[in-house]
């Protein structure tokens with residue numbers, strides 16, 4: 001019988017991600033761990049993209065502590081193209097078309113730090129690298145733009161290395177400076193001082209920390225008092241907004257300029273109508289992306305797909321995207337988000353749900 005192997009054609013995240021960052025470390029081309037959940041990168045909603053990444057995706061699925069990484073495979077004739085290139089994951093496979101966690105698989109080889117000088121091509125990038133393995137870094141003031149391209153980290157560091165080993169490798173290879181601990185910081189500060197001076201410096205540091213803690217506690221108290229005394233105001237964008245002129249939408253297509261600020265796509269449909277589509281996925285509320293090459297909206301969370309009209313056609317979304325009221329005042333287009341039109345309630349086509357272009 002001819003030899004076959006499995007290749008992944010589709011990958012998605014089931015509800016329940018605990019934002020541990022492990023999958024992005026294993027396969028940054030596919031997984032993007034955000035504040036609330038992990039999402040599949042838009043380019044990974046494509047079988048040609050995921051097939052060659054099969055071993056890394058399987059490694060990520062096996063490493064997901066809550067087993068929410070799901071994927072589908074197909075049988076492909078011939079030996080695994082990555083056989084011998086990947087030490088881990090290549091032997092693992094999923095059974096059936098709708099598989100979840102990979103079964104089987106080769107045992108991970110013990111990881112050893114890389115030897116030799118760092119590749120100068122990546123050294124500069126990694127020196128400033130932000131890696132998602134530190135959950136606090138994402139919430140720090142460190143700008144995300146400091147993040148090194150995933151491929152830089154991937155090429156320079158061995159796959160599957162645990163976070164502390166990655167840090168050791170980065171430090172050992174000269175990619176990053178070691179982060180000194182508190183004791184080491186004090187030692188550096190007090191080097192060359194007499195015992196008396198060092199003691200005085202230590203006491204000053206302790207006093208500084210104590211005063212700092214007191215200041216923080218005081219600020220927190222003030223904040224709580226302000227919360228109590230000042231009425232809460234929720235600053236939301238107004239429900240009615242002006243969306244340019246009707247002449248701005250002369251071409252058939254999806255206009256994205258109000259997606260970020262107002263959560264609305266303005267769509268000039270093929271039938272000559274202009275509609276205002278909500279950008280909230282009707283499955284669990286993620287924000288889909290418009291993929292012009294595929295002429296569809298694609299939700300990165302669980303793979304729901306919608307036509308340009310907003311009608312759902314793939315994935316778990318139970319109904320089409322909602323439309324908002326849209327109307328003209330002179331030459332200007334207005335959208336009123338407080339009025340919604342739902343296709344399944346036969347509200348599309350009612351006055352206010354669309355205008356003629």
Ligand code: SF4
Pocket residue numbers: 013016017018019020021022023024031033037038060063064065066067068069
């Ligand atoms: S490994 Fe699993 S739990 Fe962790 S971020 Fe990825 S999907 Fe979420």
Ligand code: FES
Pocket residue numbers: 281282283284285286299300301302303304315316317
């Ligand atoms: S939120 Fe699940 S597919 Fe969009």
